[in-house]
Amino acid sequence: MSKKVLIADDEELVRNYVRRALAGRGWEVTEAANGAQALELAGRCGFDALVCDLKMPDMRGEEVIKRVRQACPAMKIVAITGSVSDIKAPLAPGVQADGFLIKPFGIDEIRDLLEKLTKT
């Protein structure tokens, strides 16, 4: 059974290549274009992993991660950001992302990280 991942980023360009990179490795990928969508989709805990941008127009990614983390403790969460100043954000209390990638990241980086996190 293929693993499911939700990718939340307002940048279509980023969602596009992340989706294709992961789909090529057998992931079933769903996309969210903003924070509210991400919460709605992830809130049902139907994903093995969430890849979440920290800077989205409607809501900070930390907030999304916090709520998903509370609702679905088993879900693996990877924070992604284009801003190095966000470097400590994923580690903040309550956020505690499982992984963190700074843009620009390559396709192998996201593949390897997710595979490592969801290995059973």
Place this chain on the structure above:
Amino acid sequence: MTSKANILVVDDEPQIADMISSALQLYGYSVQTAMDGEQGVAKVGANKYDLAIMDIQMPGMDGITALGEMKKLDPEIEVIIATGHGTMGTAIESLRKGAFDYLHKPFEIKELLKVVERALEKRKFNDITRAIFSTVKPEEQLRVIIDSVTRILKAEESLLVLPGRDGQLYIAVSDGLEDPGAAASRLEMCSRIMDAPAETSKSAVLSENPAGDKRFAGVSGLGGLKSSLFLPLREDNKPVGLIVISRLEDETYFTEDDMQRARIFASLVSLALRNSSLYRQLQETQGQLIQAEKMSALGQLAGGLAHEINNPLSGILGLTQLVMENTDKAGQNYADLKDIEKAVFRCKKIIVSLLSFSRQEKTHLEPVNLNEAVEETLTLCARQMELQHIKINRRLAPGLPMVNADFQQLMQVFLNLFTNARDAMPDGGELTISTALDGNGGRQAVVAEVADTGGGISPEIAGRLFDPFFTTKAVGKGTGLGLSVCLGIINRHNGAIKVADRPGGGSAFTLNLPAL
């Protein structure tokens, strides 16, 4: 020169006006006359006079009123009032209105000349003081002072002697010292005076016939000096330099009056020296502020920009790699895609270093031994240096006080400086790191110098060296941010960083950090 002074004689009695003007002309002054107060004031409005000699009782506008009007037109003009049957009262009133002095008629020509001379001298002093303080450039101030002192004291030679950075006395400004050989003898005299606390505590030291003066026993080359006047300059009760005013053969000795004038000059020089050091500090601070401003503006820009750029950059990278997966590795397309990928990584590197200097990172200050920071950094790059045939010279002063610093950030600074030095010496050379204590100027500082034997820094680029993105390295080799990062760090440490060409070639960066 006194012969060039312009004098206006205002008197309603033509014979008196004529008498005064011919007497003054005889002594080389250039004189004009006016018949009454109105005419006198009009002339002052139209021409530049150094001095007016004015009768007090005239038809129409009287002398006292005219005096006030003249001072309004030309505040610098000196006025001598001549009173025919004047009372003490009018004389005093004229002084109150700004007259330099008054003369009772009938007066002797000798008397007149004396007062005129004194008035012109005061005038000259005022002019000089104004000249001195109208320029803020310290070197110019000192030059004006020394040139004037020679003139006013009718001397042939004036010097300002100051201790240099190494403590050795040198002639900072001189007037009338033509023979370079004489400089050594003058400096030797000065060091004798400077070494004698009994002398430097005086406001003036006079030596008549220095060649025969036992204080200068053994100093050669003093034969030409008739008399020399030394004025010790003091700051915070410490001797900080000397003014030497000398008359050569066939001149009269310095009088008590001369000494008095010379003391005034000495105090002007002290003031100018103080100004000069304040001016230098001001300029340095201004430079640092401008640099800090530039960096903080760029930092804000960079922070916002990075996020905007990193998103599309991430897209370029990811998509490129996706296409590469479906491309024949042997073809040109694959090679092109590989280049795009590399270009993205280069951009990423630039952005990271840009951010690393724009980030308002907390600086963790703790007592740090600067020598240790140097040593640790050297350990990191010793191997690189060896590979590039660069010899490392350590001249680290033992027992330096600690500095309040962030050890990691200091290492970052040194690493940057060492790397730049290495890149400046592609064919090998020497890297010399010296540390020292600088106690000059009251506050103690620890100084580190990183010097290379590379090509040096041309004056055109020296001013831009610390500008963000300024680089002389080949495209892709440097981001041009290294030195701006260093500057940012050193600024946060309340220190200073400077660069200078070394006399023997190469360049030297100097760090200055306040000592604990």
